[in-house]
Each structure stands twice: as structure tokens, then as C-alpha cells.
Amino acid sequence: MATNSKANAPEMTVEERLKALYDLQSVESSIDKIRTLRGELPLEVQDLEDEIEGLDTRMANLDGEVKKLNDAILSKKNEIKEADLLIKKYEAQQGNVRNNREFDSLSKEIEFQKLEIELCEKRIKEFTVELKNKKEIGESSKTLLDERKADLDAKKKELEEIVGETQVEEERLIQKSSDIMNVIPERLQVAFKRIRKNARNGLAVVTVERDACGGCFNKIPPQRQMDIASRKKIIVCEYCGRILVDGAMGDTAE
Numbered sequence: 287m288a289t290n291s292k293a294n295a296p297e298m299t300v301e302e303r304l305k306a307l308y309d310l311q312s313v314e315s316s317i318d319k320i321r322t323l324r325g326e327l328p329l330e331v332q333d334l335e336d337e338i339e340g341l342d343t344r345m346a347n348l349d350g351e352v353k354k355l356n357d358a359i360l361s362k363k364n365e366i367k368e369a370d371l372l373i374k375k376y377e378a379q380q381g382n383v384r385n386n387r388e389f390d391s392l393s394k395e396i397e398f399q400k401l402e403i404e405l406c407e408k409r410i411k412e413f414t415v416e417l418k419n420k421k422e423i424g425e426s427s428k429t430l431l432d433e434r435k436a437d438l439d440a441k442k443k444e445l446e447e448i449v450g451e452t453q454v455e456e457e458r459l460i461q462k463s464s465d466i467m468n469v470i471p472e473r474l475q476v477a478f479k480r481i482r483k484n485a486r487n488g489l490a491v492v493t494v495e496r497d498a499c500g501g502c503f504n505k506i507p508p509q510r511q512m513d514i515a516s517r518k519k520i521i522v523c524e525y526c527g528r529i530l531v532d533g534a535m536g537d538t539a540e
Contacts, residue, residue, distance in 0.1 A: 499526060
């Protein structure tokens with residue numbers, strides 16, 4: 287049967303736990319520095335990718351609208367041709383009518399077709415104006431899309447260069463952080479992550495500096511400083527909640 291090496295390992299002393307927490311904070315702070323070096327680039331890349339996706343969708347929609355307008359214009363032109371043919375047909379029939387009633391009836395049909403032509407021409411003008419606007423929007427969108435794609439390429443290249451320079455070191459630090467986490471009791475892991483998440487600059491463990499908390503800079507009473515220096519219990523700042531260690535802890539850091 288396999289044994290749990292962590293469960294069977296000797297219980298860590300409080301001093302060892304404090305040392306592990308201090309080392310963990312040092313490693314996490316180093317990882318933070320690497321990620322700070324990248325700055326807002328990852329977010330900028332994501333924003334550009336989202337914007338480009340939106341522009342692609344807009345361009346596709348515009349292409350569809352342009353096609354519909356062209357189809358509508360073509361349809362109206364075909365209706366005009368049909369109306370012209372009907373007018374010629376009715377005008378030819380007027381030469382063979384037997385009475386005024388038939389002549390007037392054909393005249394009404396001719397008039398109706400002429401009105402249909404006028405209406406079609408009006409719609410064609412409206413569609414043409416709309417088509418022009420759509421094309422102008424499409425051209426400006428295409429220009430913007432090209433600019434954003436160029437921006438994205440530049441940002442990606444910049445990000446890749448930074449990641450390439452720091453990736454090996456970041457991976458080493460992440461592994462080191464994981465190794466330290468594995469020897470820290472789970473309840474302290476949870477507390478560390480919670481404090482770090484809520485603390486300024488991600489500092490969950492700080493040293494006492496000039497009789498004050500290295501996180502919030504509030505004064506620490508002498509007796510409490512002695513308790514911290516004894517390393518016999520885990521003490522948190524009563525003001526900011528960070529874990530406090532004595533300044534000499536850094537002298538033994540790996």
C-alpha cells in the first residue's frame with residue numbers, strides 16, 4: 287500500500303512554517319515582478335482580438351446588406367423593364383380597340399405601369415443612397431480593421447519577446463512556489479492565498495521594519511515584536527491582517 291509522505295513527514299515547527307511562508311512570499315513576489323513587466327500587454331492583445339472579431343462580424347453583416355441592396359436594385363430595374371414592355375403592349379392594343387371603353391381601360395393600365403415605374407425609380411434612388419452609405423461604412427471599417435490587425439501583430443510580437451525572455455525563469459519560480467506550497471499545511475495555504483488576494487501588491491507575509499508592519503506601516507508594540515522575533519507562533523498584523531515575521535528572517539532566505 288502506498289504511503290502519504292506528507293502525512294508521515296515530521297510536524298513542522300512554527301519557525302519552519304514562518305520560514306516557508308516567507309520564502310513562498312518571496313517567490314510569489316518575483317513571479318509578480320515578471321508579470322508586471324508584461325504590463326497590460328496580455329489584456330491589450332485580448333481587447334484587440336475582441337475588437338477585430340467584432341469588426342469581422344460587422345464587415346460580414348455589411349457585405350450581406352450590400353448584397354441585399356444590390357439585389358433589390360436589380361429587382362426594381364427588372365420591374366421597370368417589365369412595365370415598359372406592358373406599356374408598349376397596351377399602346378399597341380389601343381390601335382385595335384373597338385370602342386372608347388376598351389381604349390380608356392388600356393389607358394388606365396398604361397398610366398398604372400407608368401406610376402409603377404416612377405415608384406421603382408424612387409426606390410432605386412433610395413437603395414442607391416443607402417448602398418453608398420453602407421459602402422462608405424464598409425471602407426472605413428476595413429481601414430480600421432487593417433489598423434487593428436497591424437496593432438495586434440505588433441502587440442503579439444512585443445508580448446512574445448517579453449514572454450520568451452522571462453518564460454524559463456517564471457516556470458522555475460512557479461515550480462518552486464508549488465514545492466513550497468506542498469510542505470505548508472493546507473489551512474496556512476488557504477490563509478496565505480486569501481490574505482495575498484486582498485492585500486496591496488499581493489503581500490501576505492511582511493517583515494517588521496522600524497518597529498512597524500512592512501505592509502501597512504502601523505506601529506507594532508514592543509511586546510508583540512518580541513513575540514514575532516521568538517518565532518513560536520504565527521502572528522498577524524491587527525491592522526491589515528498580514529502575517530508578520532521579524533526582519534532577520536530575510537537573512538536566512540534561500
